[in-house]
Amino acid sequence: MKSEEFVKSYAVERHGTASLKWDALGVRFGDPDLTAMWVADMEFKVPEVVQEALHERVDHGVFGYTMAPDSYYEAFINWQKKHHDTVVEKDWIRFSPGVVASFYNCVNAFTKEGDGVIIQSPVYYPMHNAAIDTHRKLVRSELKRIDGRYYMDLEDFEAKIVSESVKLFILCSPHNPAGRIWSEEELDQVLSICAKHDVLVVSDEIHQDILLGGRKFVSSLSVNNGAYHKNLIVLTAPSKTFNLACLLNSNVIIPDPELRAEYDLRMKAFNQVELSILGIVAAEAAYKGGEDWLEGLLDTIESNFNYLKTELTTKFPKVVVTELEATYLMWIDLTAYVKPEDTKDFIQNKCHLAIDFGEWFSDACKGFVRLNMATDPKYVKFAADQITRELAKLESE
Numbered sequence: 001m002k003s004e005e006f007v008k009s010y011a012v013e014r015h016g017t018a019s020l021k022w023d024a025l026g027v028r029f030g031d032p033d034l035t036a037m038w039v040a041d042m043e044f045k046v047p048e049v050v051q052e053a054l055h056e057r058v059d060h061g062v063f064g065y066t067m068a069p070d071s072y073y074e075a076f077i078n079w080q081k082k083h084h085d086t087v088v089e090k091d092w093i094r095f096s097p098g099v100v101a102s103f104y105n106c107v108n109a110f111t112k113e114g115d116g117v118i119i120q121s122p123v124y125y126p127m128h129n130a131a132i133d134t135h136r137k138l139v140r141s142e143l144k145r146i147d148g149r150y151y152m153d154l155e156d157f158e159a160k161i162v163s164e165s166v167k168l169f170i171l172c173s174p175h176n177p178a179g180r181i182w183s184e185e186e187l188d189q190v191l192s193i194c195a196k197h198d199v200l201v202v203s204d205e206i207h208q209d210i211l212l213g214g215r216k217f218v219s220s221l222s223v224n225n226g227a228y229h230k231n232l233i234v235l236t237a238p239s240k241t242f243n244l245a246c247l248l249n250s251n252v253i254i255p256d257p258e259l260r261a262e263y264d265l266r267m268k269a270f271n272q273v274e275l276s277i278l279g280i281v282a283a284e285a286a287y288k289g290g291e292d293w294l295e296g297l298l299d300t301i302e303s304n305f306n307y308l309k310t311e312l313t314t315k316f317p318k319v320v321v322t323e324l325e326a327t328y329l330m331w332i333d334l335t336a337y338v339k340p341e342d343t344k345d346f347i348q349n350k351c352h353l354a355i356d357f358g359e360w361f362s363d364a365c366k367g368f369v370r371l372n373m374a375t376d377p378k379y380v381k382f383a384a385d386q387i388t389r390e391l392a393k394l395e396s397e
């Protein structure tokens with residue numbers, strides 16, 4: 001499906017629907033009238049097959065305790081194989097209400113207070129919080145930025161693992177907000193460092209399906225023919241791909257039997273959560289019948305990204321836009337034009353936008369902004385008009 005048809009069929013108004021992104025603007029940003037381009041969900045209805053499956057379940061009218069049926073496992077395993085050439089076995093799969101909940105669970109289960117937890121910043125801020133909130137030592141290995149593209153700093157990463165007694169690594173793959181799909185070679189290098197120092201890897205692969213320009217994703221599960229399974233927990237979910245975040249269903253994949261047994265044992269102490277029946281129903285339907293919809297979504301993200309990038313960089317060539325290999329989160333460095341300390345005033349009071357600010361992801365990124373491209377192009381056009389108009393005013397001052 002092409003973007004035009006996708007937007008016509010699925011774009012939807014969200015004000016007044018108890019949407020965190022739109023209805024919490026007053027509480028979160030102090031201004032309910034901003035245009036919301038922050039949190040990572042979308043202004044698009046789910047595929048029809050998902051709505052139909054949910055309707056059918058709702059019409060049955062019973063929401064008692066549930067179990068994942070074989071058909072769910074089959075749909076999920078087929079999706080991983082077909083889309084990512086990743087082999088997953090049924091026994092390896094556990095469930096969790098969300099990926100954030102899972103990396104908190106893993107930190108709680110496999111480390112103790114004071115242990116080092118390493119992340120590669122700038123990175124999704126709940127990964128920072130998973131260490132801070134649990135009184136672990138947050139260890140940041142900053143990614144290197146070369147011509148707007150981000151790379152792992154493996155020397156720094158290994159040195160910090162050793163000097164900071166790191167026990168667990170939360171890997172963001174693909175990376176939010178750096179937009180990178182890590183190559184198999186990069187993953188091989190970082191995973192082998194973790195194996196060498198006995199660091200448990202929690203690989204957050206929630207953005208694995210949002211791949212732009214026909215690019216391919218490599219799961220940590222497949223790297224070097226599964227060489228790193230011993231110390232590996234992979235987190236995936238249909239929630240970013242199909243806009244299902246609040247149906248509270250995600251997958252935890254643990255291929256190593258010993259690690260899995262340990263996970264099951266430790267999780268008993270603090271994770272007594274039932275499965276979300278509607279989450280399971282929606283995910284299965286999406287994995288089985290959501291491909292055409294996903295094609296339309298990807299075409300829309302790509303055209304939104306290209307539009308905003310062209311508008312910004314042709315008019316203001318010193319704006320640095322990081323290429324979007326994956327995710328729908330556009331990462332922009334405005335520091336050549338806007339003083340970092342003025343960015344909030346510029347974005348909110350001048351441009352009337354609600355976005356994610358760079359310093360949420362790394363102290364080093366004040367003056368960067370993250371904009372959500374999984375949205376109706378009318379909002380992207382609004383953002384382009386606002387930002388270019390206000391940058392022009394700054395230039396003429």
Ligand SMILES: Cc1ncc(COP(=O)(O)O)c(C=O)c1O
Binds near residue numbers: 097101206207239250
């Ligand atoms: C890298 C990453 N992990 C996890 C999440 C959220 O996952 P969940 O809603 O399943 O907790 C997001 C949402 O933006 C994300 O970008």
